[in-house]
Amino acid sequence: MAHFHIVYFDVDTGFYPSFHHGLAYIIGTLKEQGHHVTLDHLATLEDIPQGIARLDAIRPQIMGLSFTTNQFQYVRTFLSHEQRHKPLIVAGGVHCTLVKERLFQELPSIDALCIGEGELPMRDLGRAMDNGTDYTTTASMIFKTEKGFITNPVAPLPQLDDLALPDYTLFKYEQIIRDGGESFPMLLGRGCPYKCSYCCNHVLRDSYPNKKDYVRFPSIPRSIEIIQSNLKLYPNTRQILFADDTFTLNKKWIIPFCAEYKKVIPLPYICNARVETITEPVVESLKDSGCASIEFGIESGSEWLRKNLLNRHHSNDKIRQAFAIVRKHGIKTFAFNIVGIPFETNAMAQETFRFNQELRADYGRCFFFFPYPGSEIYEVAKKFDLLPDNLELVSGYTESPITKPMHQSHSDIRKNNERLNILFMVRSIGSKFGLHPILETVLVHSAIVFRKPIFLLLDPKSSNAWIRKTRWLIRTLFQRYLRGSNAKP
Structure with missing residues (x-):
């Protein structure tokens, strides 16, 4: 063989x-x-x-x-x-x-x-x-x-039940799960029906002859089999992280899945969702089955930017409504955001900061915009000469602005990224220990003043062994004690 x-x-x-x-x-x-x-x-x-x-x-x-x-x-x-x-x-x-x-x-x-x-x-x-x-x-x-x-022609997409079970044994799985706070990342469903301009899902979908089947979930028995097979690999798992693009997309799948999960898997879990998919029945099912946190893509607090540049048409009120429903049922929230989007102004970045202050997600992360080739917004960046000359040399989107400046300087974009990530750091501590909002605000503004040494310590590109070790330790502590669940298998 x-x-x-x-x-x-x-x-x-x-x-x-x-x-x-x-x-x-x-x-x-x-x-x-x-x-x-x-x-x-x-x-x-x-x-x-x-x-x-x-x-x-x-x-x-x-x-x-x-x-x-x-x-x-x-x-x-x-x-x-x-x-x-x-x-x-x-x-x-x-x-x-x-x-x-x-x-x-x-x-x-x-x-x-x-x-x-x-x-x-x-x-x-x-x-x-x-x-x-x-x-x-x-x-x-x-x-x-x-x-x-x-x-050769692209073959039709298979049904997920027909595929072999995933095998994580060749990865350093013990270290990955342990350093992630005993949280086991898994994938059940595939595909996303939305057409966000910064994503390539629509291009991938159009590659297939049966593109209407691009969004798929395994049957509920097969889903449980996948989870149980994975858990045998690491029995000390304390929490599951479902990496599906939109775990809550199919109401006819998610509600019965939650009912079955509750019967046989005694572990809390984290999942991704779009605000459009958040309803009372769905969130009730998630909570009842052990959902500890839901991750949302907020991306920007500017409705104009979301609608006209990102092709995300939900309003800020829709986001507020989704967060309110989730919070009502005692599920924590995570907010993803992006800065440095083409046409973003400093005022729009301030909108994003204020909107995230208002939402009070329990956790969050802000990234720099990255123009992926094949995405619609890549063509926008190309049209307006925003692409860097060395895009192929950029290894990530966490350390510095990537596209050429338009309405903001790189210094402003970096500052806005740091301010948001400080907000999320403080919120994660406040959520864990029940800090008063006024105290959180004081801590946020104090940390913003001293943000340079903070982000030097957290620099993902640093070659300093001590900084790398400290960054790993901070991340491990966050995953285990701030983000992780206290539940035991």
């Missing part, structure tokens, strides 16, 4: 290394077919030469590369090193699906691309290689040959 070696590029993103759920499902699929599978999870610059050395040592037949746009520079570095062993190199992920054949020019070492979800294409590629048949006819894949490109 074929030996698949997967290299997951997750280098210096500003996040603590975590699972890649798509790869977990691919690994499960390949193992089910009897293939030998190995994984390198590259999370630091130091991991890259080690990964190259390991490749020469294990000599796989197929090497799969998984990366986002942010990781392009590290993939190029990895492939630029001379390798004594040359496997068939297959690249996959959202970036590959968006740029397609252009990637062969950018990374000449690559032999093939996997378009869209990878379980079935990688399964079929392995079968063809084992059987000695022509693997260049594999559906959902593009191959580079001496005569040119072979572009």
Whole structure:
């Protein structure tokens, strides 16, 4: 049977290394077919030469590369090193699906691309290689040959119940879950029906012949089976984090799922939701089944910016209503926000700060806007000459503004990012210990004054070992004692 070696590029993103759920499902699929599978999870610059050395040592037949746009520079570095062993190199992920054949020019070492979800294409590629048949006819894949490109049709999306169970054993799962406060990230459903301009979901959806089936959930029995299988891997799990784009999207699925979850899974959980999906019956079901926190994308406090730039048409009142319903049922909230969006003014950024002050989410995070190739807002940034000259060298969206200045300076954008993240830091402490809102306000304004040393300590790009260790410790304490649940399995 074929030996698949997967290299997951997750280098210096500003996040603590975590699972890649798509790869977990691919690994499960390949193992089910009897293939030998190995994984390198590259999370630091130091991991890259080690990964190259390991490749020469294990000599796989197929090497799969998984990366986002942010990781392009590290993939190029990895492939630029001379390798004594040359496997068939297959690249996959959202970036590959968006740029397609252009990637062969950018990374000449690559032999093939996997378009869209990878379980079935990688399964079929392995079968063809084992059987000695022509693997260049594999559906959902593009191959580079001496005569040119072979572009095969994209296969229809499968039903999720037909896929193998995900396999997280090749990741450093004990460390990932433990450092996340004993919280096990999992993925059940797939796809998102919304068309946010900064996201690529609509492009991915349009890649498939059965795009109406893009949004899918496993059956409830299969969902419970996936969860129970994962929990066997780490029995000390204290909380589950469902990574589905919009866990509450399908009312006909979520309510009976909650009823069954309550019967057999004695653990609290966190999930993502859109404010449009929040209703009393849905939130009652979530609360009754152990939902501890719901994560929402607020993105901006400016309704004009959300509607005209982000293609998010809900009002601030709709957001207020959703937060009120969730808070009424005793579920905590998390607010994601973005600063540095094209056409954002400093006044709009102040709206975002004030709106988040009003919402009083228990937790939150603010990121810098990143123009992903293939997204609608990327074209806006390109049209108005906002794209940086070195976008491929940007590894994340947590450390500094990315696009060229428009109505705000980079200094202003950075300041607005820091102010919001300080607000969320203080709110997480206030939520945990019941601080009075007036005291929270005093702490926020005091921390804003001293924000430079605070963010020096939290710098995700710092090469200082002491700062990196301190940042890891702060994150671990936050996940375990501020964000994590006190419940035990």
